[in-house]
Amino acid sequence: MPGLTGKDQVLTDYANKLAVLDAPKGRSLTQDALRRLSKNKAAVVSIGIVVLIILVAFIGPYFVPWGYSEVDWTSIRKPPDFDKGHFLGTDQNGRDMLARVLQGTQMSLIVAAVATVVSVTIGVIYGAVSGYFGGRVDSLMMRFVDVMYALPYILFVIILVVMFGRNPVLLFVGIGAIEWLTMARIVRGQTLSIKEKEFIEAARASGAKPFAIIMRHIVPNLSGPVVIYATLTIPEIIIAESFLSYLGLGVQEPQTSLGTLISAGAPVAEVLPWMLLGPAAVLVTLLLCLTYIGDGLRDALDPKDR
Amino acid sequence: MSASEREPILKVRDLSVEFTLGSNGLFGGKKILRAVKGVSFDLYQGETLGIVGESGCGKSTLSRAIIRLLPASAGEAVWLGRDIQKMNSNELLDLRKDIQMIFQDPLASLNPRMTAGDIIAEPLKIHMPNIGKAERAVRVAEMMQKVGLLPTMINKYPHEFSGGQCQRIGIARALITNPKLIICDEAVSALDVSIRAQVVNLLMDLQKELGISLLFISHDIAVVRHIAQRIMVLYFGEVVEIGEAEQVTMDPHHDYTKRLIASVPVPDPKVEMERREERRKLRRAAAKAA
Ligand SMILES: Nc1ncnc2c1ncn2[C@@H]1O[C@H](COP(=O)(O)OP(=O)(O)O)[C@@H](O)[C@H]1O
Ligand SMILES: [Mg+2]
Numbered sequence: 001m002p003g004l005t006g007k008d009q010v011l012t013d014y015a016n017k018l019a020v021l022d023a024p025k026g027r028s029l030t031q032d033a034l035r036r037l038s039k040n041k042a043a044v045v046s047i048g049i050v051v052l053i054i055l056v057a058f059i060g061p062y063f064v065p066w067g068y069s070e071v072d073w074t075s076i077r078k079p080p081d082f083d084k085g086h087f088l089g090t091d092q093n094g095r096d097m098l099a100r101v102l103q104g105t106q107m108s109l110i111v112a113a114v115a116t117v118v119s120v121t122i123g124v125i126y127g128a129v130s131g132y133f134g135g136r137v138d139s140l141m142m143r144f145v146d147v148m149y150a151l152p153y154i155l156f157v158i159i160l161v162v163m164f165g166r167n168p169v170l171l172f173v174g175i176g177a178i179e180w181l182t183m184a185r186i187v188r189g190q191t192l193s194i195k196e197k198e199f200i201e202a203a204r205a206s207g208a209k210p211f212a213i214i215m216r217h218i219v220p221n222l223s224g225p226v227v228i229y230a231t232l233t234i235p236e237i238i239i240a241e242s243f244l245s246y247l248g249l250g251v252q253e254p255q256t257s258l259g260t261l262i263s264a265g266a267p268v269a270e271v272l273p274w275m276l277l278g279p280a281a282v283l284v285t286l287l288l289c290l291t292y293i294g295d296g297l298r299d300a301l302d303p304k305d306r
Numbered sequence: 307m308s309a310s311e312r313e314p315i316l317k318v319r320d321l322s323v324e325f326t327l328g329s330n331g332l333f334g335g336k337k338i339l340r341a342v343k344g345v346s347f348d349l350y351q352g353e354t355l356g357i358v359g360e361s362g363c364g365k366s367t368l369s370r371a372i373i374r375l376l377p378a379s380a381g382e383a384v385w386l387g388r389d390i391q392k393m394n395s396n397e398l399l400d401l402r403k404d405i406q407m408i409f410q411d412p413l414a415s416l417n418p419r420m421t422a423g424d425i426i427a428e429p430l431k432i433h434m435p436n437i438g439k440a441e442r443a444v445r446v447a448e449m450m451q452k453v454g455l456l457p458t459m460i461n462k463y464p465h466e467f468s469g470g471q472c473q474r475i476g477i478a479r480a481l482i483t484n485p486k487l488i489i490c491d492e493a494v495s496a497l498d499v500s501i502r503a504q505v506v507n508l509l510m511d512l513q514k515e516l517g518i519s520l521l522f523i524s525h526d527i528a529v530v531r532h533i534a535q536r537i538m539v540l541y542f543g544e545v546v547e548i549g550e551a552e553q554v555t556m557d558p559h560h561d562y563t564k565r566l567i568a569s570v571p572v573p574d575p576k577v578e579m580e581r582r583e584e585r586r587k588l589r590r591a592a593a594k595a596a
Contacts, residue, residue: 026421026462198415202479204375206429207402216428220419 030223036300043296046289053286057105066096068103069254079274089274091264100256101278107257108238108283111172115237118176120230123183124222128214130184131191142188145181153178154247161249168251175240179233186225194221224301231294235287242283258283314348315486315519316372320381321345323364323371341367343543344381351486354513354520356534356551358527358566364543365523369489372521373405374398403433406480410492412472416464423460426450426478433483449478454508470501474508481512489521494529506533528570531555539563561592 037043065085066072072084076094080087088097130141160174194200195218203213242259244250251257258279265276323342341364349355357365370376372383374390382389385401393401406429409415416425426446430437437445447457453474464472473493480488490509494502510533513520524530530537531551538548539562546560558564568585 023423023458023460024462026466028463029418029465198409198411199417201375202407202409202415202476203417203428205373205402205405205407206479206483207399207432208428212432216420217417221417 033300037296040296040299042292046292049285050289053105054109057102057109060102061099064099064102066099068099069095071095077272088278091275097274097278100261101282104256104258104261104279105282107251107255108241111168111241112234112237115172115176115179116230116233118173119179119183119233120226122177123180124187124219124226127184127187128191128218131188132195132210132214132218145184148181157244157249166252175237179237183229186229187222190222190225191218194218227301228294228298231290231297235290312350314350315386316349317384318372319346321371321378321383322380323367323376324379341543342371345545347538347548349519349521351519352517354522354534356530356537357521357523357540358525358530358537359540361525363540365540366491369491369521369523403483404485405487405489406483406485408476408480408488408490408493410496412469412476412496413464415476416472418464421461421463422475425475426482429479429483449482453478469497470505473497473505485518487519491523495524495526527566564588
């Protein structure tokens with residue numbers, strides 16, 4: 001007898017398994033988005049530059065003749081000098097600027113990555129839970145976000161510094177824990193629209209638990225706005241770090257960061273311009289590239305919105 | 307087959323569902339929308355009950371209340387002797403295994419981030435967590451065959467399928483737990499006419515083979531007449547007519563049912579002209595009565 005669909009149904013389990021093994025891979029939405037992104041020249045070049053900056057910041061220090069805290073007593077406040085290996089000159093303490101820029105970039109990148117991961121994780125889960133459950137839970141959770149918004153940022157930072165000491169990474173875990181507020185709002189809004197989709201109802205009808213629905217069905221479908229917002233959070237945190245370091249709350253000497261370097265270079269820019277130019281160039285390049293990547297991602301992830 | 311001698315698997319008695327509107331805002335008074343008003347019917351094993359009515363008359367709301375995705379404000383729905391409003395979480399999980407749904411929008415009812423295989427396997431993971439990965443894959447592949455999909459498409463994503471194929475994935479997902487009842491909420495309304503016929507026939511074949519019951523919801527009485535043994539007509543949340551499909555479509559008692567039947571287009575232009583005239587008369591009569 002022919003099968004219900006007219007096809008033979010005499011496949012054994014073995015054949016089925018074979019068929020499954022041979023099944024070609026599908027083209028996921030993420031792959032589609034990456035393909036579109038790879039056609040965006042500005043974004044591709046920017047990704048290349050950011051990757052290059054990351055590599056140089058982490059590998060470069062091993063190839064630089066001077067350490068970032070090493071003092072060269074014979075060259076203090078000196079412009080670039082290739083013979084001695086001070087390719088970007090030295091600061092007022094005779095430390096090699098290239099080594100310091102590399103270390104500062106490294107520190108800023110670590111801080112941005114840590115704070116962004118923390119803020120995205122908290123923001124996504126908080127926003128998805130709030131939006132999915134809705135009603136009273138939602139009002140309560142969002143009211144809490146409003147209150148957090150209203151509290152002064154710097155007060156938190158001071159409390160965090162008192163709690164954690166001046167460990168920069170822990171400090172920026174703390175900053176990530178404040179940065180999540182906007183992310184939570186964005187994610188909540190997205191969740192409100194996703195949860196009306198039929199596939200959520202399908203999951204509920206087949207008995208999936210709320211937590212499983214949030215993790216399997218809602219969070220994966222948030223990737224667009226979340227990725228875009230995360231690329232915007234990175235520069236924001238690099239700037240916040242500069243500000244806090246300027247106030248003396250951030251990274252501690254002899255360690256440094258892009259923000260610290262710029263705040264040290266700005267007052268002496270007229271007499272020792274190399275102290276400002278190096279770190280400023282890296283920061284501006286990084287921020288510009290991240291903006292282009294963010295733009296590219298937005299176009300790639302929401303092709304309809306163009 | 308006389309149904310009345312057997313015990314129904316689903317008994318719905320005076321079921322009502324209300325929505326509270328305009329509860330937001332400080333001074334906004336609350337309005338209550340009664341979407342389903344005292345609906346009663348029985349459903350027997352292996353039977354297809356069609357629910358028709360124009361869009362907005364409460365068909366979806368009724369089906370959601372039957373499986374407790376929405377709370378009922380009054381009345382009861384009794385599944386295999388147990389009132390679903392009073393079920394505990396274990397009984398509810400069993401209910402979710404026994405009653406599955408197929409939705410209107412074939413693409414929107416599938417998670418775009420999951421492969422066809424993962425989508426079909428999801429109810430299995432929930433209700434039979436002890437099944438190993440390999441066996442799950444085999445069952446999914448068998449189910450895909452059964453609904454007319456190639457098992458080699460198991461790793462594809464929903465956007466790589468056509469509308470009809472997406473609906474087949476939805477059907478496979480509904481069947482994988484061996485349910486006793488499937489609720490099809492406008493399951494073929496979004497499909498092209500030729501594909502609609504294929505999917506309706508697939509549902510009928512599967513029903514015959516597996517002995518499941520169907521609640522087939524549609525605004526289109528022509529499709530319902532084709533698939534259902536009995537038809538229930540809803541009008542503004544109320545049952546205006548329920549009976550054998552033959553009787554409801556050939557000899558409708560209620561004016562609203564007559565209007566529904568009259569609104570079905572007929573391929574023959576001459577007949578269609580006559581029908582249009584008849585429809586006009588019916589509308590005039592309805593206007594006079596109102
Ligand atoms: N979540 C809801 N909140 C408020 N009103 C609703 C909600 N869902 C449906 N309704 C209203 O209930 C009525 C019945 O809707 P529905 O059951 O979707 O109709 P159908 O499926 O027959 O088209 C409509 O008037 C609709 O606007
Ligand atoms: Mg509906």
